[in-house]
Amino acid sequence: MKEKGTLLVVGSLLALSLATVTTARAAGTLNFTGKIINESCQIRQ
DSSP: OHHHHHHHHHHHHHHHHHHHHHHHHHHHHHHHHHHHHHHHHHHHO
16 A cells, blocks of 8 residues: 555656646747747837
């Protein structure tokens, strides 16, 4: 029963880190896109 608990903890930690990486990657992409849009708007003005 103890092994099952350890597996559960490891699994949830893995899922959490994966979710964090995915969120960070998505946020980075959005930030990058926002910078490009910002710069192109400044060039037009």
